[in-house]
Amino acid sequence: MPETTPRGLTGLAFGGDYNPEQWPESVWREDVRLMREAGVTLVSVGIFSWALLEPSPGEHDFGWLDRVLDLLHENGVRADLGTPTVVPPAWFYRAHPDALPVTAGGVRLAFGSRGAICHSNAAYRAAAADITTRLAERYAGHPALAMWHVHNEYGVPVSACYCDSCAAHFRRWLEREYGGVDAVNEAWGTAFWGQRYAGFEEIDPPRLTPTVGNPAQALDYRRFADATMRENFTAERDILHRLSPGVPVTTNFMTALSQCDSVDYWAWGREVDLVTNDHYLITDGRRTHVNLAMAADLTRSVAGGAPWLLLEHSTSGVNWQPRNPAKAPGQMARNSLAHVARGSDGAMFFQWRQSRRGAEKFHSAMLPHGGTDTRVWREVVELGASVDALAPLGGTRTEADVAVLWDWNSWWAQNLDWRPSEDHDARERADAFYEALYDRHLTVDFARPEADLSRYPLVVVPALYLMTKAAGDNLRAYVENGGTLVVSYFSGIVDEHDAVHEGPYPGALRDVLGLTVEEFSPLPAGERVRLTGPGGPELDADVWTEFVVPRGAETVWTYADGLTAGRPAVTRHRLGEGTAWYVSTRLGAEGLDAVLGRAVGDTPLAPRADLPRDVEVVRRTGEPGTFLFAINHTAADAQVPLDTPGTELLTGERAMGRLAVPAGAVRVVRLDG
Missing domain, CATH: 3.20.20.80 (Glycosidases)
Incomplete structure (x- = not known):
């Protein structure tokens, strides 16, 4: 090795x-x-x-x-x-x-x-x-x-x-990946617009x-x-x-x-x-x-x-x-x-x-x-x-608490031309969901869609337009075995060749989410919609809406206006031992926090309301022991609770009960034991 x-x-x-x-x-x-x-x-x-x-x-x-x-x-x-x-x-x-x-x-x-x-x-x-x-x-x-x-x-x-060298190399790569040109035609859907190729030499x-x-x-x-x-x-x-x-x-x-x-x-x-x-x-x-x-x-x-x-x-x-x-x-x-x-x-x-x-x-x-x-x-x-x-x-x-799914192939595919709305940005959704998890003081692992997710009580899918059938099956098994899944709109739509999965949207995720989507309904620039829920706050959204049809899922928030008024906007589906949430619109920070708050309630994750906003608390563990990092990004002094006493490595001071972290400072405690 x-x-x-x-x-x-x-x-x-x-x-x-x-x-x-x-x-x-x-x-x-x-x-x-x-x-x-x-x-x-x-x-x-x-x-x-x-x-x-x-x-x-x-x-x-x-x-x-x-x-x-x-x-x-x-x-x-x-x-x-x-x-x-x-x-x-x-x-x-x-x-x-x-x-x-x-x-x-x-x-x-x-x-x-x-x-x-x-x-x-x-x-x-x-x-x-x-x-x-x-x-x-x-x-x-x-x-x-x-x-x-x-x-x-x-x-x-x-x-x-x-260039021409790349064209020749690309043809060799395609032959290695697909074997024959007929397989390329099938994968690329070249029957559309008469693009069919008779041989690799015709491909540029x-x-x-x-x-x-x-x-x-x-x-x-x-x-x-x-x-x-x-x-x-x-x-x-x-x-x-x-x-x-x-x-x-x-x-x-x-x-x-x-x-x-x-x-x-x-x-x-x-x-x-x-x-x-x-x-x-x-x-x-x-x-x-x-x-x-x-x-x-x-x-x-x-x-x-x-x-x-x-x-x-x-x-x-x-x-x-x-x-x-x-x-x-x-x-x-x-x-x-x-x-x-x-x-x-x-x-x-x-x-x-x-x-x-x-x-x-x-x-x-x-x-x-x-x-x-x-x-x-x-x-x-x-x-x-x-x-x-x-x-x-x-x-x-x-140590990580939750997982976020990310795939570069999906990002590449989604960013190609002629998608339903140029205002939808997979990276923006990934940023937004990550920030919502960060503000809940949850440390994130990113994971491939086909990876073993069993150790995570919560898995978030912020925007995964391209999803293989294997990935969809993996997420279904994750939920059936007790996991909690949160999926954002325009996920699970196409396979690895950018071909729409057969049947209603959302393709690879229909079964796990317990719903279908009849139609996407992206919003005009600047238009917003409201979401209402029983006993919950009214949420605000923009960019995207959908005509969602529950097929086992329960409606948690409903569209209050726009073309989709009266339709489900956020759903929850019990499947096996777990639950799967679906968010069919682009929520802002408050809306994402509300949905994630409900989803976290389906998990054994403990709330961390005692930690101030913008004060990071992260742990590293291994053979030498456990090290707690407290990073204060604010202009005010902060106090971080300590369950275990230890020695602060940057100052040499003992820390127990509560760790004082001055404004803008970092403290690293080697915990006892």
Whole structure:
């Protein structure tokens, strides 16, 4: 079995991307001196260095990297060594212009940014394998090497290419997946609009067409593009495993639902030795700490519940949003330790020293332009000490209360053209349901629709348009065996080929929900409807309504107005030992809380009304013991009840009865016993 923890790292990881090639060599010794001061234990090196390592075809210069790695080792800093295959050199593109990706509209993108790669290109694949081999042969035994870092953020900014090489590769992929062209015709429904193919050679990528193209073809191309990137990753990984055994291999994910939609991380999580993630706050007015928690929970879930590593986030503001505010004092530590609470065995940043040139020169860093006499630097040093104090919890696992189902294939399918309403957004529903669970202080695991769900008393399906029959059967068995299920509208509608399930909506979920849907009735922009329920609050909704027909389910809330007035809006179905709830409209925060409150009442989950809003309480457990994180995102001091006394690791104080958590602070208690 491959190693899954960074080699030679005794505590949690703390550090960031280190790009010494941007600076004269005279600066390097100052860098490592300050790394020691800050408590840095791990840095990522060489990710964008192909042009320096191979300045011309077949000519290599490893001397500068030798000196960097030696210097890091001398100063007790370990290296996450990159294969620089995200940016081939300019000379490579001059020799192989066909390695640049082509858009669906036929435009070939140019060199001068990053990630401009056709992943089907044979010359790129050969060159990537060669530079990876040379790095592994040279550095496999280097004492600074902790792990390998392949490529960088696959799928960002380009995931799919539509060139002739990709067309040929796509045909081979289809033949491998389907066997014959008749099976493709059946899966894609090519009888519609006369799209039937007589042979694989007639099939092209879903390039720009006069009107909407075949959605099943577009969905398969998303799968193909993802699989092609993954082929390139595994090719490099296998070289590294062969030449550098015992050293884990990773690539940095971007699991935040708002940041990367081109990668099926369920599939990728099975291919890396250690799941790592990059996360940046989207400062659009929402509660950013909730999105952070969601991204961390999803990353941990992709890792199968095992510890993972936050490989990049920002010390303060970023530079690529329309407006890039600085983080408030203390926010960097809260953000970092919230990731640790939810399973990360460390906190890493982009980047160590803030760049003076290039596109990201205004992106914050551990060592900012202002140097060491800055708030950011002082907070970095303080955080380094905190991460060091948390070393005992390395390898423990975060405890989850409930599960949310998520599937990238469903997201891809739902986001194709010509759906009932452009206002319905699967990611928005996932965000909304997650936030409602977060506000009930429930820690979430994300799960694949076919996964074993038996350990969760509550499973939420916020928007799963594409659902296989196997997934539907899995959810029925979950409820029959005592689980509580909450399903949002427009779920279970199509199969894996984007074909509507036979029979009435909601297809794969009819039986478990005990109802059918005669017709979708999306609302015009700005229109709202009211829901009324016996003895319950009146709820407000928008975007979507449905003509629901109970077939065993009881009506809990009813539409009070609109086309569906008098029809069921929220239902509850007793099935076997469990219950299944259905929400046929888009509820706001209050409405979701009301429905989830009723659903939680069907479970053994204990209420947590004694915890203040925006104060996170999360547990990590394992062989060393149980660690309780309390993270106060508010401007007021908070009190968190403790059932078991313990020692607070950041202050060394004893805690019992109630844990005081100052405004904006984090406390981590190692519970006794």
